[in-house]
Amino acid sequence: MLPLLELKNISKDYGCSERLTGKEDSDFHVLRNVNFAINPGESIGLIGESGCGKTTLAKIAAGLVNPTQGQVLYSGKNIKSFNFEDMQRVRKDVQIIFQSSQSIFNPYHTIGKSLRQALENFEKLSKNEMEKRITAILDKVGLDSSFALRYPEKLSGGQRQRANIARALIVQPRLIICDEPVASLDFSIRKKTLDMLKGLIQEMSLTCLFISHDISTVYYTCQKVAVMYQGVMLEWFPLTPDRHLGPVHPYSRSLLDCVPVSHPARRIKGREKRLAEPEQKVLFRKGCVFYERCPHSQPGCGKQAPALQPLAEGHFVACHRYHLQENISVQQVVL
Numbered sequence: 027m028l029p030l031l032e033l034k035n036i037s038k039d040y041g042c043s044e045r046l047t048g049k050e051d052s053d054f055h056v057l058r059n060v061n062f063a064i065n066p067g068e069s070i071g072l073i074g075e076s077g078c079g080k081t082t083l084a085k086i087a088a089g090l091v092n093p094t095q096g097q098v099l100y101s102g103k104n105i106k107s108f109n110f111e112d113m114q115r116v117r118k119d120v121q122i123i124f125q126s127s128q129s130i131f132n133p134y135h136t137i138g139k140s141l142r143q144a145l146e147n148f149e150k151l152s153k154n155e156m157e158k159r160i161t162a163i164l165d166k167v168g169l170d171s172s173f174a175l176r177y178p179e180k181l182s183g184g185q186r187q188r189a190n191i192a193r194a195l196i197v198q199p200r201l202i203i204c205d206e207p208v209a210s211l212d213f214s215i216r217k218k219t220l221d222m223l224k225g226l227i228q229e230m231s232l233t234c235l236f237i238s239h240d241i242s243t244v245y246y247t248c249q250k251v252a253v254m255y256q257g258v259m260l261e262w263f264p265l266t267p268d269r270h271l272g273p274v275h276p277y278s279r280s281l282l283d284c285v286p287v288s289h290p291a292r293r294i295k296g297r298e299k300r301l302a303e304p305e306q307k308v309l310f311r312k313g314c315v316f317y318e319r320c321p322h323s324q325p326g327c328g329k330q331a332p333a334l335q336p337l338a339e340g341h342f343v344a345c346h347r348y349h350l351q352e353n354i355s356v357q358q359v360v361l
């Protein structure tokens with residue numbers, strides 16, 4: 027199957043002010059050789075801690091930011107070769123739901139006017155058709171038509187995030203990128219909003235890239251998970267109901283350990299040690315990016331970066347533990 031969206035060897039550097047003075051290595055490397063593909067109808071979760079480059083990846087995927095290196099393929103075609111009309115199609119087909127709905131809406135426009143503007147960017151509809159689309163989408167996200175006449179400040183955080191979801195879905199996209207869509211919401215409405223989003227993804231047969239720092243949210247909504255650390259993909263694993271192994275990379279497993287467990291007997295001892303903060307941001311170097319924080323690091327890990335290699339069907343991991351120590355089985359390493 028041809029992926030709907032594919033990122034090939036994507037790197038992104040943000041130049042520092044020193045770059046103007048000619049010091050090229052002062053670039054800030056946010057993404058390094060990231061490969062990513064999403065097939066039509068798939069829901070993939072992308073997890074990693076704050077600042078690892080998730081939003082940058084999402085913006086590159088949506089064509090909002092250019093990568094420093096690498097290619098973005100939409101339906102198999104490099105978007106660099108796209109003309110204005112082709113790019114408009116990508117902008118319509120790929121919509122992002124950002125974490126905070128606070129700054130998404132113009133405070134001087136009603137929700138209805140903002141939704142209308144989103145539609146006008148891509149479709150020529152009569153006034154009547156537009157009003158029908160607005161009422162229908164508000165209804166889908168659980169808001170009645172009176173919300174179209176309200177200003178954003180008159181909505182609660184949860185209602186505004188629903189309106190934000192309506193803004194992304196009203197143009198009938200093919201792929202939605204949900205960038206921490208419930209992180210800014212109260213715990214009491216997170217599950218309800220996630221349920222609604224999950225239902226709409228199924229109902230509208232959408233392809234979904236779900237970004238979160240919380241592995242449990244992704245477990246709830248996706249079929250595959252990609253784990254990123256400091257701009258490098260460390261693991262890809264499937265979330266099938268009969269999964270035996272789950273994630274195996276030490277970083278992915280430490281993310282799993284962060285999920286609150288109610289039963290004291292099932293809590294993991296030594297969690298604080300495994301999740302110790304790095305003393306400083308690790309800049310890209312030869313070895314594994316997780317080397318300094320890894321509870322299982324060996325001298326070889328600091329010298330050579332591990333490649334993302336297959337471990338089982340649909341499961342890839344970039345860790346020397348699995349690929350250098352060939353005499354150790356995966357089960358032995360994980361247990």
Ligand SMILES: Nc1ncnc2c1ncn2[C@@H]1O[C@H](COP(=O)(O)OP(=O)(O)OP(=O)(O)O)[C@@H](O)[C@H]1O
Pocket residue numbers: 040054056074075076077078079080081082083239
């Ligand atoms: N336009 C920019 N110019 C310079 N640096 C940037 C820019 N955008 C992002 N960064 C930096 O790139 C790094 C990755 O940012 P990004 O927003 O992609 O991370 P993230 O994983 O989405 O974080 P969070 O979960 O907190 O949103 C951060 O250190 C950020 O400061």
